[in-house]
Amino acid sequence: MYISRLSLRNFRNFNSASLGFTKGVNTIIGENGAGKSNLFHALRIMIDDSMPRSIRFYENDFNRSIGDWAGHWIVIQIIFDDLDNGEEAQSIAMHKMADAENFDSSRGTYSLFFRPRIDIRRSLFEFSEKEAKTQEELSEILSQISLNDYETVYTGRGNIDFSIDDNYSSYIGDFESMTFPDPDEERVDIYGIKIYGISIPNEFACTFAKALRDVEADLRSFKDNPLINLLRDKEKNIPIEKKSELENQIEELNKSISALDEVKSVSSGISQTMRDTVGETYAPNVNIKSELPANMERLLQSLKLWVGDPDEEDYDGRLGELSLGGANLIYISLKLLEFERIKKNEKIANFILIEEPEAHIHNHIQKTLFQKLDKESTQVFISTHSTHISSVSAISSINILARGKKKAEVFNPSNNLEPNEVIKLERYLDANRTNLLFAKGVILVEGDAEHILIPVLIKKVLGVSLDELGISIINIGSTGFENVAQLFHEERVRRRCSILTDNDISIVPLPKDEKDDDQYQRDCRNSEISGKNRKQDLDSFCENNDYVKAFYAKHTFEVDFLLEYNSHEIKETVKKAYKQKKSIESIGSLIVNDNVAISGKEILRLAKKFGKGWFSIMISENINHLTYIPQYILEALIFACPDIKKSILIYIAKYRISKLINVNIDNLNYSEIFANFNAFDDGTEALNYYKKELPNDVLSEILVLKNA
Template identity: 70%
Template sequence: MYISKLSIRNFRNFSNASLDFNKGVNTIIGENGSGKTNLFHAIRIMIDESMPRITKLFETDFNRSIGEWKGHWIIIQLEFQELDSSEEAQSIAMHKIGAADDFDSTKGTYSLYFRPRIDFRRSLFELSEDEDKTDDELEKILTGISLNDYETVFAGRGNIDFSIDDNYLKYVGDFESITFPDPDEEKTDVYGVKMYGISIPNEFACTFAKALRDVESDLRSYRDNPLLNLLRDNEKNISVAKKAEIEGQVEVLNNNISGLDEVKGVSTGITQTIKEAVGETYAPNVNIKSELPSDMEKLLQSLKLWVGDPDEEGHEGRLWELSLGGANLIYLSLKLLEFEKVKKENKIANFILIEEPEAHIHTHIQKTLFQKLDKQKTQVFISTHSTHISSVSAISSMNILGRGKQKAEIYNPSKNLDGGDIVKLERYLDTNRTNLLFAKGVILVEGDAEHILIPELVKKVLGVSLDELGISIINIGSTGFENVAQLFHEERVQRNCSILTDNDLSIVELPDSLIGDSDYEKSCRQSEISGKARKQKLDAYCKGNKYLRPFYAKHTFEVDFLLANNSFEIIATVNKAYKQVADKKRIKKLIEDKDVAISGKEVLRLAEKFGKGWFAIMVSENIDNITIIPKYILKAISFACPSFNTNTLFSIAKYRLKKLETRHFDGDDTDYKKLLSELISFDNQIEAIEFYKKQLPEDVLTKLIHLAYA
């Protein structure tokens, strides 16, 4: 038995979420604030025996996107598969799959409804039946509802996924059209059957290891201490004779300590002082006694972990002497061992939930820990924002959470991909590349030069990093764009992905006839033919997919960078790389030639000579705020990050003006200091940005804004 699906409606930052799970290990990845903790809390409400059975929810538990919460429902639903024949499992089974008498007893659902009590739901239904119903009458009913008028109901065997909007509108209510269902119609096939007499969480073995844990504090806790839970379980196995012997020894020890002359002396002194102060009549009798616990369970509580560093054999110390990583590793190990001990054969399902295991744990341990977690007959859920863990996880068992406006966005990166494509992706997504799963936008490139130079262009020209813009740039190398780009799709990861590649148009004019081509012309012609074929294929692949868009250099990255009026950066690179003045002059003349057949050929020769990646590093050292970002790259950045927040744009504007004060094009007499002063004088940042665009219509920031909001 395992959880195959989780649906959430209106709970915290989940408006209408649906996540699919597999047997074994399931990974939930996402940036901070994307809802990983809220998702785990929703699951634990349903399956964790340690959670309060009377689930009390509050106004703040309603998703903000619904506006006024009154009258709305919070719904959490679990779908199970491979149910056994036990009474407990079958209480949630009989999942309808067809005609009235057609059921599948191996599937089931278990739901929580936090909803207004039936008298309010009746009032809403009666209003919806009134032909003269008005919004004011609806508002009057809703205003009278408080949290005290809500009930929490657990039900099994329901057959409707309420994360689907049409189902919610039909079976909960449409507040816009004032249409509500009759609560007195018992639709057990929709809402399920209320659970009476069986507590489903009691039938599960569930262990939860929280993130950001205070290990030392948890190991002192009476309730949450995994070490104590393990010892409690073993305490039952200690023989009666052994218990009596140990408890008797503690009694003797207590008497010996209490009988020490030093202890008796203090006791006598206290008694004498009190009598002298208040007299014999009112003075209480005082004695000092040792109270080491003699009860076996309390004795076990006194046991503490002593630990040693693997690099210091023979030394042991207290837990707090370890690094945070070491302490967290021990804590996780205890939780896993606790789970193995608690897991019983008579439990109908076993679950482990581990929240952000990467907290303070070394990267090698993260990956090893994850790979060791595939427990038989146990379903594991791990939440993470670690690329190390996501790089060794299977995307077929992965859900991605993204931060949307007032609600989480849910993506399943393997949805509707065939097995071969999934295998290719999993092989490709190593630690450096899985950051594309966390990004707000992605740029795919196929060479080291673009991968090195584009981030430097953005940082030095705009004053922000691609990371600050939420963009991941990924070098696909020889993998092929399609193998990675298939992730970005309406059915999978709904994030914009720009594909940057070369069109490879020849930099020399080619005659119509191939006869008589020089070796260089043959090479240029072949590159142009390959470039046209690649463009046709890529354009066809991206067509109809709003999350994918290709952008092409007319010739190649190096040539188009030069043609964007960046000869200064190339020449500065040459001046540092070459020692002979004659070489510097010769190359400078070639680079500054207006004929691309000459200048383009020379920049390609330099890239080939030093190696494209290394040449890009050399050029990056000479980029500054007036370097020109080629238009096709600017378009790719704009598409990958379709909306720039106002704070970011204002920050870029200030950076640009500060830099332009001291470094601008020859002949530019703009008073940038004055512009900066005027810009920061605006109380409204939007007005400040409009001012910037008006004053500098040809500036790179203005062009970027126009591209983003075109």
């Protein structure tokens, strides 16, 4: 038995979300604030018997995107697969087609509804039956509802996923059209059957290891300390005579400590001082007594972990001497051991929830820990923002959480992909590439040159890094764009993906008859044909997919970079690479030639001579705020990051002007422009002023492309 799906409606930052899970280890990845902890809390409400059953929700537990929470429901639903024939499992077995006598005994649903009580639901239904009704009247009814008018109900055997908008509107209520169902005709095949007499979480073995910030503090706690829980479980196995013997020894030791002359002298000194201060009548009697715990449970609570470094076998010390990562490993290990203890009991399902295990843990240990968690007959859920853990996670068992406007978005990167396509993706996505799963936007390139130089271009010209913009640039090498870009789709990861590649249009004139080509022309012609075919294939691949778009250099990345008025950067690179003045001048004259057949040929020769990747590193040292970003790269940037915050655009504007103040170009008074720009209180007005004063600037191009 395992959880195959979790659906959430109106719970915290989840407006309507549905996550699919597999047997074994499941990974939930996402940036900070994406909802990983909220998702775990929802799971624990349903399956963790350490959570209270009388769950109460509050106003801030409702998703903010719905506006006024009054009248809305919070719904948490779990679908289980591979149910056995036990009574507890069958209490949640799902009905088939509303036929109570013919149900699917291998699949079950378990739901929580936090909903208005039936009298409130009746009043909403009666209101919706009125012929003449207004939103004002509905608002008046809703304004009278408080949380005291709500109830928490658990059901099994429901058939409807309430994360689907149409289902929510039909069976809970449509607040726009003001229609609400009749609660007295509540259908058990829709909502499920109320569960009485059986506590479903009690039938599970569930262990939760929370994200750790202070391991020592957690291990000092009596309430949540997994070490204490393990020792407490063992206490009942200690023979009574052994307990009595130890407790008697502690009592004798306490008496011996209290009877020490040094202890008595301090005690009498305190008593005498008290009498001298307040007199015999009011002075309390004072004694110093040893209070080593004589109770066996208290004795066990006094036990502490001592640990040693694996490289120092003969030494161990207190937990505080261990690194934070080592302490986290100790805690996780204790929680897993605690799980093995409760798992031994006869439970119908076993679950482990581990929140962000990567904290302070070395990369290799993160991967090893993840791979070791695949336990027999146990379903594991791990939340993480570690690319090292995500790199060893199966794509089919990953759910991605992303921050949306007032609500989380959920992506399943393997949804509707063929198994062989999933296998290829899993082989490709190592730790350096899985950051594309965390990004707000992605740019795919096929060479080292673009991968090295584009991030430098963005940072030096705009003053912000791709990381600040939430964009990952991924070098796919020879993998093929389509193999990776298929991740970005309405059914999978709903994030923008720009593909950057070359059109490879020949830089030299080609004869009409290919038989007249020399060797260089033949190579150029073949590249042009390949470029044309590649463009046709990519354009066809991107068609009807709003999340992927290809952008093309007219010739090649190096040639197009040069043609965008960047000969200065290339000449500066040549000066550092060559020592002979004659070579520098000769190359420089070729680079600035207006004929692309000459300048393009020379830049490609240099790239080949030094190697494209190394040549890009050399050029990157000469990039500055005056360097031009090729138009197709700008367009790819805007497509991948369509929602650049206004605050970032204003930051770029200030960066650009402050850099231009010290450069005497265009005979503009940049100091005055800077002062005027900063005088605006409204960001939109400031940016419009920037476009007006600097219409040819790169930021103005970006604003035009964004229609901002």
